[in-house]
Amino acid sequence: HFAVADELEEEDHIRYTRKQQYETFSQIKDQISERVMSSSESNQRNVAERDRFLFHCSNSAASIFYPQYHMDMVRPGVSIYGLSPRSVPCDPKLEKLQLKPVLSFKSHLARVKRLPKGSSISYGRVFKTPTHRDMVVGLVPVGYGDGYHRLNAKKGYVLVNGHRAPICGRICMDQFMVDLTDCGPNVQVNDEVTIIGKQGNEEITAEEVASWSETINYEVTTSLLNRAPRLFVHSE
Secondary structure (H helix, E strand, C coil): CCCCCCCCCCCCHHHHHCCCHHHHHHHHHHHHHHHHCCCCCCHHHHHHHHHHCCCCCCHHHHHCCCHCCCCCCCCCHHCCCCCCCCCCHHHHHHHHCCCCCCCEEEEEECEEEEEECCCCCCCHHHCCCCCCHHHHEEEEECCHCCCCCCCHHHHHHEEECCCCEEEECCCCCCCCECCCCCCCCCCCCEEEEEEEEECCCCECCHHHHHHHHCHCCCCHHCCCCCCCCCCCCCCC
């Protein structure tokens, strides 16, 4: 596993990827190949034996930035989602690739309710509605039991009717609440909630969700648990 193939700003990291990792792995590859090929068995059988081996070391970052290291195959991970292997906003090194996120995470409003001013929401009563007005609140049936982290609550949003709806209070195991004040007068039960992805002119990326809980896009995607149904959409 390359440790810093995604970190291209420091020459020391680039040398480490080349010398300590790739060249060491290549030496092992050559030793294995030579041992098989130098066997006393027939050469034709040796070639067949050698062809059974596949050598590969390139993760998403190396697949993109070190094409000379591809060997027999590559094993991209996060880039299969169309996500960047580098935590660099507007990364010029990835512009030509035009990675496009393919993952959306969606739910719906299971309940819509107008709460009076000063009402407490969720565990710990860490959130209260404004003291000067009522608040329209929606319940989203997703929680940390689905892999949506509690840390997202402090800064997090979802999209409802093309508008950003901030999370209200702590995220529960199976649900969380959002402020629907700015989501239009016609918001109602079963309206789509976009947790990751696009809705109208707005978008919430995996990188943005990662920033709320101070982690990386890899953890956001791999945290999504099996309880959330998968829907695979094919388009020409």
